[in-house]
Amino acid sequence: AQSVTQLDSHVSVSEGTPVLLRCNYSSSYSPSLFWYVQHPNKGLQLLLKYTSAATLVKGINGFEAEFKKSETSFHLTKPSAHMSDAAEYFCVVSDQGGGADGLTFGKGTHLIIQP
Amino acid sequence: SQTIHQWPATLVQPVGSPLSLECTVEGTSNPNLYWYRQAAGRGLQLLFYSVGIGQISSEVPQNLSASRPQDRQFILSSKKLLLSDSGFYLCAWSVMLAGGRGKTQYFGPGTRLLVL
Numbered sequence: 001a002q003s004v005t006q007l008d009s010h011v012s013v014s015e016g017t018p019v020l021l022r023c024n025y026s027s028s029y030s031p032s033l034f035w036y037v038q039h040p041n042k043g044l045q046l047l048l049k050y051t052s053a054a055t056l057v058k059g060i061n062g063f064e065a066e067f068k069k070s071e072t073s074f075h076l077t078k079p080s081a082h083m084s085d086a087a088e089y090f091c092v093v094s095d096q097g098g099g100a101d102g103l104t105f106g107k108g109t110h111l112i113i114q115p
Numbered sequence: 116s117q118t119i120h121q122w123p124a125t126l127v128q129p130v131g132s133p134l135s136l137e138c139t140v141e142g143t144s145n146p147n148l149y150w151y152r153q154a155a156g157r158g159l160q161l162l163f164y165s166v167g168i169g170q171i172s173s174e175v176p177q178n179l180s181a182s183r184p185q186d187r188q189f190i191l192s193s194k195k196l197l198l199s200d201s202g203f204y205l206c207a208w209s210v211m212l213a214g215g216r217g218k219t220q221y222f223g224p225g226t227r228l229l230v231l
Contacts, residue, residue: 043222
């Protein structure tokens with residue numbers, strides 16, 4: 001079985017300060033992990049993915065995430081927030097034993113950027 | 116490169132009317148296809164997925180149905196819409212990752228449905 005927990009439903013940071021969006025997962029297999037971003041009334045865009053290579057993964061728009069097996073975490077970070085980063089972020093786990101479709105989505109974290 | 120299209124982008128329909136949303140994928144063959152619904156302020160709910168033409172799996176019982184008449188075409192339908200069908204509908208396709216490590220999904224732009 002697989003599951004994913006996004007620890008914060010809302011995160012608010014000031015523009016120019018660091019961003020941390022937390023995600024913990026569980027998996028009975030060797031999982032792949034993803035972060036997606038969704039701006040209002042838009043589809044989900046893949047930010048980055050971990051599939052077994054380097055544990056520190058760099059994505060688009062300056063985001064990165066680190067896979068920590070010992071902590072079963074895959075937190076998303078960015079050194080300096082920009083107003084355009086305001087959006088909903090989803091953490092996703094996928095493995096060979098996943099649900100009917102093999103993927104499990106977190107419930108999302110709403111990132112608010114204060115000017 | 117692969118692209119995924121959805122239409123219409125926005126739809127306003129009266130209760131009891133039929134529905135047809137279309138999704139097409141370009142640049143790939145035999146993709147797994149998915150329909151999700153996202154209600155206001157909520158996460159993603161998987162509605163249907165398909166591993167091939169004519170093969171549909173339903174995840175949630177409801178008044179919606181899906182069909183896959185062609186390899187890269189996925190259609191979401193209803194005979195009679197309910198108020199609760201309002202939401203943002205997302206189509207996605209996936210590719211298997213090497214080593215049995217699951218799938219990567221790519222999403223379309225979505226359709227905003229408002230049932231009045």
